[in-house]
Amino acid sequence: MNLQVCKECDAIARDFVEACRAVGQDMREDKCFSGPEFVKAVRTATTMQTETDVVTSESFFAQSPLKHAPLLGRAIQRKYTHEVLTGHKVSLPGFRKH
Numbered sequence: 001m002n003l004q005v006c007k008e009c010d011a012i013a014r015d016f017v018e019a020c021r022a023v024g025q026d027m028r029e030d031k032c033f034s035g036p037e038f039v040k041a042v043r044t045a046t047t048m049q050t051e052t053d054v055v056t057s058e059s060f061f062a063q064s065p066l067k068h069a070p071l072l073g074r075a076i077q078r079k080y081t082h083e084v085l086t087g088h089k090v091s092l093p094g095f096r097k098h
Contacts, residue, residue: 008082009090016075016092022068030066038064045076046092 020042027038045057061073079090 005091006086006088008086009088012075012079012082012090013092016072016079019068019071019075023066023072026066026068038066038069042072045073046079 023038041057041060045060058073058077061069061076064070079092082088083090
């Protein structure tokens with residue numbers, strides 16, 4: 001994989017951080033929401049390996065009761081699309097691939 005970083009890589013990482021902040025605010029406002037379950041889903045989504053995983057992730061985030069969850073799903077999908085098209089590795093702050 002090409003470890004090069006471009007402006008698009010940086011923009012994707014910034015969008016991801018903004019989406020995480022928005023979702024975090026949603027979680028603070030919705031006291032009934034199970035935060036650990038959502039965090040686990042985000043961690044899983046950021047380490048996906050197949051196209052099926054990405055489709056499953058998109059569905060999960062689109063159906064989430066959190067109003068900003070779809071933003072997070074789109075940021076993750078954008079990361080994978082960019083990586084496939086360019087060979088770049090988009091590094092998301094706070095998440096490592098295991």
